[in-house]
Amino acid sequence: MPKVPLWDLPELPQNHLPPHLQLQKTRVSCNNDAPTNTESIIYSGAYAAMGVDNSLRLGEFRKNFKVNVMKLNEEDMEFDLIGIDASIANAFRRILISELPTMAIEKVLVANSSSVVQDEVLAHRLGLIPIKVDPRLFEYMSENDVPNEKNTIVFKLHFKCERKSGERRTVYSHDLEWLPFGSEYVLRTENSSDSTSKPKTYTSFNSSQETLPEFSNNPISVTPGIIISKLGPGQEIELEAHAVKGVGKTHAKWSPVATAWYRMLSEVVLLQDIEDEDAQKLVNKCPVNVFDIEDMGKGVKRATVARPRDCTLCRECIREPGWEEKVALRRVKDHFIFTIESTGALPPEVLFTEAVKILEDKCERVITELS
Amino acid sequence: MGVSGDSAVLYDNLQRTGGVDKQFLAAPVKSAVDKFQLLPEFLKVRGLVKQHLESFNYFIRTDIKKIVQANNHVASRFDPSVYIRYTDVWVGRPSEVVDGVTDSLSPQKCRLGDNTYAAPIFVNIEYCNGSDSRMMMKKEVVIGRMPIMLRSLSCVLHGKDEDELAKLGECPLDPGGYFVVKGNEKVILIQEQLSKNRIIIDSDKKGCIQASVMSSTAITKSKTIIRMEKEKIYLVLNAFTSKVPIMLVLKAMGMETDQEVVQMLGRDPQYATLLLPSIEECASIGVYTQQEALDFLEKKRKKSMSRFGKDDGALGVLRDIFIPNIPVRENNFYLKCVYVVVMMRRMMDAILNEDAMDDKDYVGNKRLELSGQLLALLFEDLFKSLNDMIKLTVDKSLSKASRTSRLDISQHILKDDIITKGLERSLSTGNWDVHRFRMHRRGITQIVTRLSFIGAFGSMTKISPQFEKSRKVSGPRALQPSQWGMLCPCDTPEGEACGLVKNLALMTHVTTDEEEGPIISLCYCLGVEDLYLLSGEELHSPDSFLVILNGLILGKHRTPQLFALGMRKLRRAGKVGDFVSIYVHEKQRCVYIASDGGRVCRPLVIADNGVSRIKHHHMKELKDGVRNFDSFLREGLLEYLDVNEENNALIALYEGEATYETTHIEIEPFTILGACAGLIPYPHHNQSPRNTYQCAMGKQAMGNIAHNQLCRMDTLIYLLVYPQRPLLTTRTIELIGYDKLGAGQNATVAVMSYSGYDIEDAIVMNKSSLDRGFGRCIVMKKMSAMYQKYDHVCDKIVSPRKSQHDSEILDNDGLASPGEIIRHLDIYLQKECPLDPKAKSHPSQIQYRTSKQTYKGAEGEPAVVDRVALCSDKNQNLIVKFMIRHTRRPEVGDKFSSRHGQKGVCGTIIQQEDFPFSERGICPDLIMNPHGFPSRMTVGKMIELLGSKAGVSCGKFHYGSAFGEPSGHAHKVEDISETLVKHGFCYNGKDFLYSGITGTPLQAYIFMGPIYYQKLKHMVLDKMHARGMGPRQLITRQPTEGRSRNGGLRVGEMERDCLIAYGTSNLIYERLMISSDPFEVQVCRECGLLGYINYKTKTRMCSTCKNGDNISAMKLPYACKLLFQELQSMNIVPRLQLADS
Structure with a gap:
């Protein structure tokens, strides 16, 4: 940059940063060697010297903040979160992964298991099966609680491979059978003399879960098609699995998402006009077809950025020396493409709103603690 | 990929020749043949563990018969008409006899039941019980039981397919090659030795140059050394008390004239000059004739050397102990003389020219002793002992004046199972004590490491060294160029055994003995002039080469190259054994033919004038299954070369690199590595020690052990719950089945620093x-x-009382x-033992006490009873x-490794x-922290990451075989x-x-x-240890040592020094005294000795002064008090002088 005397500098308009600083503030530039300007500048007085106020204003935020849902089905969801800081977006991501509760099998009572899969491993596998039930209908079970219809879901698995068949059989997750009345296994007690009362089982359900309006015509099930074990002729598995509510922080099996993540919107800028051969080269370079060729007439072809959103940042376009001056790969710092892959317990959009609620709660807690 | 590489070479050649070489242009375009398919075929018949099987099969089929044949006659000393003659011997199928019923055995049964997997050795005998009875015959007499190597010919697993193996409870990927002895899997390690019956020129400790021969025949083993000492040549032999002038020995063998010796040594005056001092010395002693020489030697002879019964004096020594591998026919010592002179000549060559010294570390001078040979040795010894025993008992009963019953010699065979027990003992202890050959070796066998699948392979290919490990020498440890392709350059342990313990490479084969007779006659047919017909002068005539078969000089040949070519052609045609090596040594002017066992060799593709004999259509036929590896051998497309013969070959690494002189082409370059090193992807991009480390660590990785891992009852099994096959594989991985029994998981690794x-x-x-x-x-x-059985009583199975809290998991039994x-601390077994095991009372009166066994595991870590097995x-x-x-x-704290x-x-x-x-x-x-890379230089790991990443993204397994880029067995980084x-x-x-x-x-x-x-077996749970109060040793009252005894952590000398230097005296006092073994003693101020307190009278006494007047109490470490008392018991009086009391 040429040296310019201070008094010759152009008068800065209020609340406008010079372009290079604006770029640094709003964009991550992904250079060939390393990304730069990755951090978000939050300090309100960061540009005070230039008379620019960097503080966040609620009104401004409200005006700018946008959510665009790009894709939504039962399991996946992709939406844009625009006008938000990385820390907030990350907070949602973290909450989604580790703090949203779900139901997962925690306790397995094995009555009989002659399969090759060891009991612990079997229990571990069962634990990881997502249960399709709204966890909000249940309570956490603390240490002193007895398992009841409010905090426990009981499944039964009884699977036998007949010796006669001579073939192996596969046990799938959909072979798990929901027991709305709770455990069927009778607790062994010393004084089993009073046969009049109902025998005590491993759970103490007061009523059937089926009577609850939520489950009356919507029985609890698990994600089908997951292989639990394979049985040889003559082998048998008989067990009961008790699912309780928990969060992903304790164990990944309670995480409601397969994963949740975001990426910043990519911005590909052609710093120079790239024409003819170079344009074709550029188009060929990109494995995800970010660029297109535009016919400018007179036989001149110019490269344009057609689908910047598709850029995976393979940096193939700027790999060759010299190209870094022609193409700039950037990320927009306040535009997040958020993806949620649900495990099936809750639909992804509900997951996100739940995550927002949890963040709200946390904020409220902080405020109450502070005041 | 290979094609493109080849065309580049072609282009190169074109450039060099300027494109005008018409002959070159006319030649058909070479395109490299992918010979990889040969490898799985090779591994079906040979290689890796197959040498063990081959060797054992040879022993069972041939050697055992030879041994019995050689010792087939056992007769009484008193009455030669009482005898046994063995007419045949063979080994049956593995079986055991339980209560008189013969039951067939399977290896898995033996593993579980702590049995020995062994088969009966049958003999057919003829015997006679004295001159008055007729000769009788017995068939199928069992003389003992031979442990059977798994998957050998005698094993039930031989030739079984996967289903049948599964029925027998056996893993189809298990290579076999080991024994099951008392339920333990034992492998006989390959033993490395210097080759027998060969002249080795080296220098002794003083720097004297010597020629030594380790002779080994069926009857004797001896070492003969001819040494040049102070310009004179001597013979050093164990049978003589001191060194003997060599001229004297030659004279004793009938070469009386010095001229004859000089002639035989060669015309070159250099040799004569070197011999002159020896001749002079001989003359100065005054020995001129054979008889004089023999008389002289007789004086030097050790008198105790009459082990052979007949004692023929010095001549006998020269015949039987002095280079016994050279036969003496009717006291004609000519062959021996020639041999001695050849030895001297080689030695003089070495004196004249340093290069002629032999390298002991050269693989060609080494032999690998395999399980068959070692077992043969043992069996021979035991069989002879058995015969001696028979002889002894028969003699004993014959010497008795009055015999009650008629003698039946055939009964004595069965009396004692010397052979069974001897074989079993040696295999289970690993101690080979063969008195006849003065062989006492330890650690011959090893338990097969079953930590991981690859570990089992590792023990099977391991070669144990000839030297003891403590020797601080670098020579034998260094990587020998001749190891190329034979021994793995990577797989060796770290530390003291580094470089001494080696492992076989992938395509190595170890030969077994082959019949010499046909080869000898073939040699004579091909124009070898018989040694007997040659005069000394002719022996070293400049136009001829000596022909030496297995160290035995056959004669000479005038056109050695032609002779070698002829022999090789015969071998390729299958007229001579595949593993006979023909090696023309230009410098020594010898043609060495070797057919002995224990040589390492490997297959190579034959090339004629640089053109590979294997063409595309051959490989296609192989793929279609019309061909197998043997047919390649039969048709002369491939041949085995041993280390020596490799010196006569020019081996091209790739077909494209072959020139006109090339005689052989490698099959695949990655076969120079062994099974363990074969797991490493891109090892050729790594710093070499890293590969060595991985070879050691691969054996500790957890994963699948075998397909029958859940049916095994090993003492310790480490398994991975979800093992995976590597995303980046190598060809070796597929060949040995590591992709089916992996030991690791594909982890997504980010190389960055974190936290x-x-x-x-x-x-x-x-x-x-x-x-x-x-x-x-x-x-x-x-x-x-x-459950122990005593004489009349035994331990009882009883039902435990359920009320007990700690016996909840017990069944009714x-x-x-x-x-x-x-x-x-849970009880896992509860039984009742008789109070008095020797009691003879009525069963109802025997008193029992409850005995229980408790589980000692980590606290707070519940385990599960997986299986319970009962056996006897x-x-x-x-x-x-x-x-x-x-x-x-x-x-x-758990250990992981890539x-x-x-x-x-x-x-x-x-x-x-x-x-x-x-x-x-x-x-x-x-x-993973990136600092792991710069100093380790494991570029292969980076390529593995790239390759695996490409593999997961395109859905194909990528390859990273060693040196595989040119031949397409490893993906190039560019392609990835x-x-x-x-x-x-x-x-x-x-x-x-x-x-x-x-x-x-x-x-x-x-x-x-x-x-x-890979997750390695070292886990914190097994290692972590801390203690506060805890057990103490009985005699010193100091805390116990070691984790297993819940011991204390020692403040050692150096720690103590630190504390002294730091000046924390109270801490020292606390650590060394209060927390260790404080003890209050009563010291007599008068005599300085220790007294005691009489607790009854509450008085303190000094037992030396007999009063309690001057007693003070003080604190001592108990160990100190103990020392005083021990000193006193040795008549040393330690007196304590108390400063202020």
């Missing part, structure tokens, strides 16, 4: 990955108990039932074996949300990068990552992708 808990190679692990099963392992421990959770030992006691299973998830010698412990476990994630939402399983780019990754494998903590992108691109990680 500071990753220094010093520690890795940071993702908690969610661990939750989902990464690195989860199962440790199974065997515990066994016995007092044994823990499978599937029960077992915790620390050989005394018919009931043995109960419990397998206790413990499933563990990785924790901080396949590139990069081990590290888990430094910390971090929540998934704190982990960085990529734009595709990929979150690494573990984070292309795949990566095609799938939207950066070509260099670096991804754009977001921090999981702040949510902002990281300021660097992170090298991330899957790497195959």
